[in-house]
Amino acid sequence: MASGMFDTPIVGVVNNLFGGLIDAPVVGRLVRRGLIKIRYVGRRSGKTIQTPVGYRRSGDGVVIHVMSPDSKTWWRNFLGEGGPITLLNFDGADRTGHAIASRDEKGRVKVAVQLG
Template structure:
């Protein structure tokens, strides 16, 4: 299943989801729970962007990682975590520090937004 999530089909689906954020009327609804994150690969240093669903409480963002064992992006935030940018959150790009944790409920990436 891991290869499915790295397939061209998933890349196209991610592009479509990202583009729907910009559609008038519908985009506003989608942006409530969908944000594009930008981060750097922990080994490669390559910059990546991917859309994710999130929940927010003040300056804290929680991203639940579905099918975590078949995804790689969240592993960049294990241990002490690392920097992340949430694109077009609150009408602007927001930076923060993300930490991934694995628990009974699966993998969760918690982002503390910078002031």
């Protein structure tokens, strides 16, 4: 379950701030080099969710390293066989892909996205 600072109202404010920066006409291009908005459908809720995340390009896809994974739940939608994901305004267009989350022996979580 989400807990700690990631379970407070300030998170919504920060996400909205970064979401706005990603879409900003002047600085957006620079911000999008390391941040992107993702959209996916929650496995249990069935709701469409959109949130900004940090990413790095990796071959034909991207890797999202999840900071404080035990305090967040979004990445759990991609455990096991994973699921569909959309990277919004990635290289100028919305790009769909398949995301799979994994946790290493040190507890770090990454979500690997293979773009379609």
